[in-house]
Amino acid sequence: MTAEPASTRPGRRPGPSVTRERILEAARNQFADKGFDHATIRSIAQEARVDAALVHHYFGTKHQLLIAAVALPLDPATVLGPLASAPLETLGAALAGTVIGVWDSAHQPAVVAAVRSALTGGREGLIRSFLLEVALRDLVPRVDSPPGTGELRIALVASQMAGLFVTRHLLGVDALRTLSTEEATRLIAPTLQRYLTGPLG
Structure with a gap:
């Protein structure tokens, strides 16, 4: 060295x-x-x-x-890796359950601290790069139908998940904060599935 x-x-x-x-x-x-x-x-x-x-x-x-x-406590490749074998028709539920499960786990304080630090420190680009270029990147080819829509679909998914995270864990909106992992997953999964595989027009 x-x-x-x-x-x-x-x-x-x-x-x-x-x-x-x-x-x-x-x-x-x-x-x-x-x-x-x-x-x-x-x-x-x-x-x-x-x-x-x-x-x-x-x-x-x-x-x-x-x-x-x-400063995340988990490697997204480890957390999201199993999604590679999830059936496409239930990918929205699998993704929602996996991600929300991490948010609601013992890792929640570290995840919240990492996101808050990046957002308040003027490094929104760091979170954007992490989400779109690393965490969700491998899903793009799976949902690229019609061809050329994969990146848009994943960006829509990221917007939904980021919005839920901010309102639930940073802003602490009671109606969302008090949802169980299962309830939050059930409510958001259909929207994620539509973004992943539904018509965009």
């Missing part, structure tokens, strides 16, 4: 925790501004003023770096 470039300022080098946070801050900026696809480990390393090898050392892959940057 290549060592971190020496600082131009006199004094001690930043410790591992400082370096790690500097990389995370650069990653948040890059992902928010450029999106997941166009941000690179090299560009993140350049902004953080470290060698690219150091980014890999602390975080592994770009995917893992994004998870750390958003």
